[in-house]
Amino acid sequence: MSKTGVRKPGAKRRVVGSYDISLLLLVVLLCAFGVVMIYSTSYYNADRYYSESALYYSMQIRNLIFGAVAMILVSFVDYHFYVRLFFKSIKPIHALYLVCMVLQIIVAVAGYSANGSSRWLNVGPISFQPSELTKICLIIMSAYLATKYKGVLDRFKGFLPFFVIGIPIIGLVGVHDLSTAVVLAGITFIPPIVVSGLKRYHFVIAGLGIAALVIMITTIGYRQERLDVWLNPELQDPGSQTIQGLYAIASGGYMGKGLGEGLQKLGKIQEVHTDMIFTVVCEELGIAGAVIVILTFILLLWRIYVVAVNAKDMFGGIICTGVFIHIAMQVVINLLVVTNSIPATGIPLPFISYGGTSLVVLLAEMGLVLNVSKQIPEEGVADA
Amino acid sequence: MNSEQENRLLRRNVNPTMRKGLKIAFLVVLALCGFIVGRLIYINTENGETYSKAVLSQRAYQSRSLASKRGAILDRNGIILARSEKRYNVIIDPRQILDKDYYIEPSIDAMVRYLGYDEQEIRTLIYDNPDSSYIVYEKDADYSRISEYKRYQSSKSKVTGVWFEEEYARIYPYSSLASHVIGFVNADGSGSYGLEQYYNNELSGIPGLSYTYFDNDLKQQKTVEDAVDGYELVTTIDYNVERIVEEKIKDFLDTTGAKNIGVIVMDPNDASVLAMASNREYDLNNPRDLEACYPSSEIMFMTEDEKLEKRYEMWKNYCISDTYEPGSTFKTITVASALDENAISTEDTFYCAGYSEVGGWRIGCNNKYGHGKLSLTQSLMKSCNCALMEIAAKLGKDSFYKYQTKFGFGAKTGIDLPGESSGILIPLRNLNETELATSSFGTTFNVTMIQIAAAYASIINGGTYYQPHVVREIRRSDKTVVSNYNDMGVRQSISEGTASFIRNSLYMTVESGTATPAKVEGYLIGGKTGTAQKRPREEKRFVVSFAGFAPVTDPQVLIYIVIDEVADPELSSSSSPATKLSASIMKEILPYLGIYPDGEIDYHVDLNMIADIENENYDPFEDEKNPFVLPEGLDASDE
Numbered sequence A: 001m002s003k004t005g006v007r008k009p010g011a012k013r014r015v016v017g018s019y020d021i022s023l024l025l026l027v028v029l030l031c032a033f034g035v036v037m038i039y040s041t042s043y044y045n046a047d048r049y050y051s052e053s054a055l056y057y058s059m060q061i062r063n064l065i066f067g068a069v070a071m072i073l074v075s076f077v078d079y080h081f082y083v084r085l086f087f088k089s090i091k092p093i094h095a096l097y098l099v100c101m102v103l104q105i106i107v108a109v110a111g112y113s114a115n116g117s118s119r120w121l122n123v124g125p126i127s128f129q130p131s132e133l134t135k136i137c138l139i140i141m142s143a144y145l146a147t148k149y150k151g152v153l154d155r156f157k158g159f160l161p162f163f164v165i166g167i168p169i170i171g172l173v174g175v176h177d178l179s180t181a182v183v184l185a186g187i188t189f190i191p192p193i194v195v196s197g198l199k200r201y202h203f204v205i206a207g208l209g210i211a212a213l214v215i216m217i218t219t220i221g222y223r224q225e226r227l228d229v230w231l232n233p234e235l236q237d238p239g240s241q242t243i244q245g246l247y248a249i250a251s252g253g254y255m256g257k258g259l260g261e262g263l264q265k266l267g268k269i270q271e272v273h274t275d276m277i278f279t280v281v282c283e284e285l286g287i288a289g290a291v292i293v294i295l296t297f298i299l300l301l302w303r304i305y306v307v308a309v310n311a312k313d314m315f316g317g318i319i320c321t322g323v324f325i326h327i328a329m330q331v332v333i334n335l336l337v338v339t340n341s342i343p344a345t346g347i348p349l350p351f352i353s354y355g356g357t358s359l360v361v362l363l364a365e366m367g368l369v370l371n372v373s374k375q376i377p378e379e380g381v382a383d384a
Numbered sequence B: 001m002n003s004e005q006e007n008r009l010l011r012r013n014v015n016p017t018m019r020k021g022l023k024i025a026f027l028v029v030l031a032l033c034g035f036i037v038g039r040l041i042y043i044n045t046e047n048g049e050t051y052s053k054a055v056l057s058q059r060a061y062q063s064r065s066l067a068s069k070r071g072a073i074l075d076r077n078g079i080i081l082a083r084s085e086k087r088y089n090v091i092i093d094p095r096q097i098l099d100k101d102y103y104i105e106p107s108i109d110a111m112v113r114y115l116g117y118d119e120q121e122i123r124t125l126i127y128d129n130p131d132s133s134y135i136v137y138e139k140d141a142d143y144s145r146i147s148e149y150k151r152y153q154s155s156k157s158k159v160t161g162v163w164f165e166e167e168y169a170r171i172y173p174y175s176s177l178a179s180h181v182i183g184f185v186n187a188d189g190s191g192s193y194g195l196e197q198y199y200n201n202e203l204s205g206i207p208g209l210s211y212t213y214f215d216n217d218l219k220q221q222k223t224v225e226d227a228v229d230g231y232e233l234v235t236t237i238d239y240n241v242e243r244i245v246e247e248k249i250k251d252f253l254d255t256t257g258a259k260n261i262g263v264i265v266m267d268p269n270d271a272s273v274l275a276m277a278s279n280r281e282y283d284l285n286n287p288r289d290l291e292a293c294y295p296s297s298e299i300m301f302m303t304e305d306e307k308l309e310k311r312y313e314m315w316k317n318y319c320i321s322d323t324y325e326p327g328s329t330f331k332t333i334t335v336a337s338a339l340d341e342n343a344i345s346t347e348d349t350f351y352c353a354g355y356s357e358v359g360g361w362r363i364g365c366n367n368k369y370g371h372g373k374l375s376l377t378q379s380l381m382k383s384c385n386c387a388l389m390e391i392a393a394k395l396g397k398d399s400f401y402k403y404q405t406k407f408g409f410g411a412k413t414g415i416d417l418p419g420e421s422s423g424i425l426i427p428l429r430n431l432n433e434t435e436l437a438t439s440s441f442g443t444t445f446n447v448t449m450i451q452i453a454a455a456y457a458s459i460i461n462g463g464t465y466y467q468p469h470v471v472r473e474i475r476r477s478d479k480t481v482v483s484n485y486n487d488m489g490v491r492q493s494i495s496e497g498t499a500s501f502i503r504n505s506l507y508m509t510v511e512s513g514t515a516t517p518a519k520v521e522g523y524l525i526g527g528k529t530g531t532a533q534k535r536p537r538e539e540k541r542f543v544v545s546f547a548g549f550a551p552v553t554d555p556q557v558l559i560y561i562v563i564d565e566v567a568d569p570e571l572s573s574s575s576s577p578a579t580k581l582s583a584s585i586m587k588e589i590l591p592y593l594g595i596y597p598d599g600e601i602d603y604h605v606d607l608n609m610i611a612d613i614e615n616e617n618y619d620p621f622e623d624e625k626n627p628f629v630l631p632e633g634l635d636a637s638d639e
Helices: A021-050 A055-076 A079-083 A092-110 A130-148 A156-176 A178-196 A200-219 A221-231 A241-252 A277-310 A314-338 A356-374 B003-010 B016-060 B094-099 B101-114 B119-128 B143-155 B194-198 B200-204 B239-255 B296-300 B304-315 B327-340 B376-381 B385-395 B397-406 B433-440 B449-460 B496-512 B576-592 B607-612
Strands: A112-114 A117-123 A126-128 B062-066 B080-092 B135-141 B162-171 B208-214 B220-225 B232-235 B258-267 B272-278 B349-352 B355-358 B361-364 B372-375 B464-466 B471-475 B481-484 B489-492 B526-533 B542-550 B557-566
Touching: A021 A055, A021 A277, A021 A356, A055 A356, A079 A092, A079 A130, A079 A314, A079 A356, A092 A130, A092 A156, A130 A156, A130 A178, A130 A314, A130 A356, A156 A178, A156 A200, A178 A200, A178 A314, A178 B016, A221 A241, A241 A277, A241 B016, A277 A314, A277 A356, A277 B016, A314 A356, A314 B016, B080 B119, B080 B143, B094 B101, B094 B119, B101 B119, B101 B143, B101 B162, B135 B143, B135 B162, B143 B162, B194 B200, B239 B258, B239 B272, B239 B576, B258 B449, B258 B576, B327 B376, B327 B385, B327 B397, B327 B433, B327 B449, B327 B496, B327 B526, B327 B542, B349 B376, B349 B385, B355 B385, B355 B433, B361 B385, B361 B433, B372 B376, B376 B385, B376 B496, B385 B397, B385 B433, B397 B433, B449 B464, B449 B496, B449 B542, B449 B557, B496 B526, B496 B542, B526 B576, B542 B576, B557 B576
Parallel strands: none
Antiparallel strands: A112 A117, A117 A126, B062 B208, B080 B135, B080 B162, B208 B220, B232 B471, B258 B272, B258 B557, B349 B372, B355 B361, B464 B489, B471 B481, B526 B542, B542 B557
């Protein structure tokens, strides 16, 4: 009775109410690996600057606990809750969108500076990155809109609601943080394209987007510098993290120097436990270790893909698509940056890089996917 | 669209188009991951070796030099004349402070509370220099404030951006005392002039090194080689003698004045220098400050080049660097040489007619009416040129020249100070009859003060020529001796018998000859005056000098004074300023050195000789009719 091409007739499906266990295991594996690598990369700097070598390690474990709680909570909430009427004519997704908008405005106006860009908001003792929350918000929002306007998506008119919702908030982020804005744009605009299949007007939109990107990169000072580093890494200041990252990758060989034996984390690569963590993975665990990490990400994405195409309904499927795009984009951009395949930009490696907000939001997204997987109907159960 | 319709839409099934789209997206990701793995392999194979080397090379050398402490300079009794003291500079790093918002307030607060800085000033400094990491905010901060700050800072992780840099400062407690002997230290830590320059290697010590390297297991190791402190110099300078000499020079400048004054006080028994001073002592703590030697009204109008030139002049050690014609003080050397060579005997007599004909030149004596018949002692007492010319002729030019070099003239004495001149002698081949005659009384050749002092020391001590020196001992900071210079005897210059006769004659010269103003009541003082006319002769400018010693029976102190161009025209050709200055110095330093006045003179005095002198207080240079004019064409430059 199945209408999906993926489910083979007679194949056994999990019962309603169970998680996709392999997805959960992959997430746990990646997070555990991340904590180990964070300790390896940060003990030297943490000891040097804060006299406490386990500082980042213990803070990441704290982040993981918050993230696990978020994931479990989210996985118990029916994903339809976000688009049901909540109070009068307001839906939770609307409220979340408004909160994100306000936070992005605050951070744009009064956010404090880290690395030359305003991205952070201080709430008491916690530094909070609103753009991460915006990611999950836009994933749900985009899924909601794509489902709602599916009928008109093959025309440009159908795309308009995405613009109206996406452009203001992406613009706010993009002023300070272009790479995150690119990820947000992917999260918002790719799901409707996936749902409707490629249409001619999509190329126009993609062309405009790429043009805007090029203009932003070439007109803003420090981005131009990064372009120069990208083109000629060895001619640049030897202190640049791009060339130091390449040194790390190249000195690892196929099997690496062994976990904890890397030299480049000893004060040479800045951001070594965040955006550049993969270079030390290469240095210490070699190409072999790097390939295993990449394969793990591919497996994770495959599990999300499976959940997406088997989802109980299109709304759940598109939510998983959004999560898929979010993780895929960050992994790919991060790896392209550390291998100097594209100009340097600050995108963390999901689950592995150090970072509180990012990890909690990613795990919450996993909670979303788990909830979708939980609702996959068993073979033979009607699609309602 | 009402919510019922919308809910229905939300329950739409996943459609095949979406499955296809997702599949494409997944394949794109796979392709990109493949590309990335390809990049990783490419980077490793293409750059693996060079980049691996780069990783190691930027690790290998991380070193920092640690300052060593420069050794102290002490006087002969252990009084510190120069020492090094650890100083702390406060370095502010605004970049670090501004790095995190939560650093700013605690860091500024700590600076205000523990270092006592002005809050507004610090705030302005930090915000005006956000990109700077190194601002020397305070030099020579006292240690108590620094340690309080450090203690506070170690407990507060948000207090940052202040460093303390250690350096050693050179301190001269008596600022200008013995400035030419001691010298000073440049900003780069090397010594300039004086002992600071001459013994720079011994004083500086060995800087330490702190470096990190990687061992065989590529583990980072840190090694610290501590700095080795420099050696200490124990000098032969006596702080009190030096101080007295400098005071007396100053008094003389205030009352009479002169262009240059140099004074050397020496122990004749080993040629160790007790004091060496001139009228241009400068402040060692501010060596570039001309105020010590020039009025500020004059400095204001100097150009930078002029200032530089004046500084070089100020730093130059007059007692060893400047040369001049010694004049009559040299007569002692001529007489000692001739006696020692047996060219004359102590019994010989000489006749002075007021002039002598030598090599076709008529060379006048200081008394144009002639001294008449003179004993050898009297020729020194009266400073008779004619007798000296006769003596030199008897000695002959070869022996005369031999003794000149034996007494150390024409070559550096080797004193342990930089910038010594060797003086200029008339070379043997040019030392003809006339030159020999004029050289006999100390003209037509140039000497330095230290040469005369060393030569006199060797005559007075009984004939041993010692290398003059300023440092007695070099030792480590823990007082263990590295080397000492107590026995610097070089050669025998004359016999003890000759020396004894000369001492006696010089005693007579002070007692009743030309040097009577050098007498100090209660002491047996010997000495010889000198007056040399500077070139060009017609300008009537003189260098007057006096070399004296005490007590005659057991000489302990030798003093040599040179006054270049006494400012008072009445006195300009008289040796009395030099003899009087000597008396005023000797009067104070003799009791200080433990040589007490004694009323009983236990010494052989030949009363007959005194009777021969017509006028005890006659000073030939005060005689305006003095015909002493050297023949033209005998300038030293003619050599």
